Amino acid sequence: MNKRLDTFLYVFFDILSSTLAWTLFFIFRKIYVEPQKFGYDIPVYFDKSFYLGLVFIPLFWVLLYYTNGYYKKVYRRSRLKELGQTILLTLIGVVLIFFMLILDDTVYSYKTYYFSFSTLLGLHFVLTYIPRIILSTRIIHKIREKTIYFNTLIIGSNEKALNLFLEFESKEESTGNNFVGFISIHDKEEYLLGSNLSHLGKLSAIKEIIAEKKVEEVVVAIESSEHDEINKIIQILDETNVIIKVIPDMYDILTGSVKMSNIFDAPLIQISHDLMPAWQENLKRVIDVFVSILALTVFSPVYLALIVGVKMSSKGPIFYSHERIGIYGKPFMIYKFRSMFVGSEQNGPALSSKNDSRITRFGLFMRKTRLDEMPQFYNVLKGDMSLVGPRPERQYFIDQIVQRAPHYFHLQKVRPGITSWGQVKYGYAENVDQMIERLKYDIIYIENMSLYVDFKIMIYTISIILGAKGK
Numbered sequence: 001m002n003k004r005l006d007t008f009l010y011v012f013f014d015i016l017s018s019t020l021a022w023t024l025f026f027i028f029r030k031i032y033v034e035p036q037k038f039g040y041d042i043p044v045y046f047d048k049s050f051y052l053g054l055v056f057i058p059l060f061w062v063l064l065y066y067t068n069g070y071y072k073k074v075y076r077r078s079r080l081k082e083l084g085q086t087i088l089l090t091l092i093g094v095v096l097i098f099f100m101l102i103l104d105d106t107v108y109s110y111k112t113y114y115f116s117f118s119t120l121l122g123l124h125f126v127l128t129y130i131p132r133i134i135l136s137t138r139i140i141h142k143i144r145e146k147t148i149y150f151n152t153l154i155i156g157s158n159e160k161a162l163n164l165f166l167e168f169e170s171k172e173e174s175t176g177n178n179f180v181g182f183i184s185i186h187d188k189e190e191y192l193l194g195s196n197l198s199h200l201g202k203l204s205a206i207k208e209i210i211a212e213k214k215v216e217e218v219v220v221a222i223e224s225s226e227h228d229e230i231n232k233i234i235q236i237l238d239e240t241n242v243i244i245k246v247i248p249d250m251y252d253i254l255t256g257s258v259k260m261s262n263i264f265d266a267p268l269i270q271i272s273h274d275l276m277p278a279w280q281e282n283l284k285r286v287i288d289v290f291v292s293i294l295a296l297t298v299f300s301p302v303y304l305a306l307i308v309g310v311k312m313s314s315k316g317p318i319f320y321s322h323e324r325i326g327i328y329g330k331p332f333m334i335y336k337f338r339s340m341f342v343g344s345e346q347n348g349p350a351l352s353s354k355n356d357s358r359i360t361r362f363g364l365f366m367r368k369t370r371l372d373e374m375p376q377f378y379n380v381l382k383g384d385m386s387l388v389g390p391r392p393e394r395q396y397f398i399d400q401i402v403q404r405a406p407h408y409f410h411l412q413k414v415r416p417g418i419t420s421w422g423q424v425k426y427g428y429a430e431n432v433d434q435m436i437e438r439l440k441y442d443i444i445y446i447e448n449m450s451l452y453v454d455f456k457i458m459i460y461t462i463s464i465i466l467g468a469k470g471k
Contacts, residue, residue, distance in 0.1 A: 013131035018061040021124040069278030090125045149178040156221035157184040157191035164221045180213045220246040239409045244271040275449045292381040313362035316342035324392035332384040335375035339363025349396045388454040389417025390442040419461040421445040
């Protein structure tokens with residue numbers, strides 16, 4: 001199983017298909033449209049717009065598919081969904097291309113417009129869908145043959161869990177679920193499911209079990225007497241990057257957004273913990289990459305000036321790096337321009353305060369203008385961070401926060417950001433109490449995530465930078 005390779009194949013054939021569709025459409029215009037308009041024809045190989053199209057048209061299509069989440073779940077898409085997505089995105093893409101490139105033609109007959117539109121639509125759909133359906137059919141066969149599988153964990157240990165497991169195992173064709181074991185809600189001497197699967201532990205150890213067994217999917221199959229645990233289970237699982245499914249008769253006790261999932265006829269309800277629509281989530285990442293590259297290149301003179309300022313302000317390295325905790329609790333190294341004297345934390349981790357003597361004069365200026373955060377565009381480019389998201393913290397402080405505010409873990413459902421709603425509304429926190437106070441703004445952000453909110457936060461951040469209002 002090589003998901004990256006299979007995803008690459010989809011991208012490769014989409015590029016190939018869009019290139020071929022554009023080439024054939026361009027030839028069609030040269031043969032059918034231009035002689036009618038001008039009475040003569042320019043060979044394709046002499047037309048610069050043809051070669052520009054060969055570069056930008058495939059790029060446009062791949063970007064459109066990516067922003068709509070097409071490449072996100074290549075192993076979890078039915079052939080019917082494949083058809084629907086291809087039709088919809090082809091229609092959207094052709095309309096955009098038509099309005100951007102075709103409608104500026106001199107109008108001699110609207111019939112020509114309609115014919116051109118239909119030709120491009122038909123060519124692109126057919127040439128795109130054929131390799132896609134071949135790839136999807138190949139993947140489905142591999143899933144049924146258990147060449148491709150998803151490590152699956154069952155929460156539950158008694159009758160419902162056993163019946164569910166036996167139902168999966170009785171299917172003639174594999175659903176792709178590779179059951180690695182089960183965890184129990186309560187301790188017992190014997191479990192009904194114990195004779196079929198390994199008992200891996202209790203609910204309290206689920207995060208460690210998911211990481212150790214590389215679990216991709218969790219199926220909740222608890223008894224009616226254990227329903228009071230459902231909110232706790234969903235809350236814990238929501239902090240991990242796994243697909244959550246439950247048996248249908250538990251629907252009425254679930255909170256949040258749910259959707260039916262009948263992929264490979266699995267009789268389960270899938271809980272959606274997507275905080276943004278797929279197209280917004282992927283477009284957010286595209287914006288992150290684009291802005292980061294732009295910032296790292298266009299603002300290089302600013303970086304140079306800050307480097308000189310840091311070196312002149314005090315002895316020591318230019319950059320400060322330290323481990324922070326990112327999405328799904330994954331640690332990463334964050335980068336900043338050094339704003340404190342060397343050795344400021346030799347007695348252990350400590351938050352900065354308003355009149356902190358550890359901060360250099362130039363460091364104070366950088367903090368007020370947020371310029372010390374500029375190296376984090378590199379973190380954004382790497383994928384550790386986003387432009388907008390809750391500020392990442394050290395594990396040392398997270399351990400203190402969660403003792404009093406367990407809902408802090410909700411922040412780890414998203415990438416941390418260079419700027420955040422909490423940073424804009426509250427600023428730097430000087431102690432754990434203030435970190436908890438700032439937390440409410442970041443929770444509000446997560447519950448209302450959208451590109452509109454991100455743009456709003458970025459505008460506020462720019463005003464803080466220009467006015468040196470940071471604190």
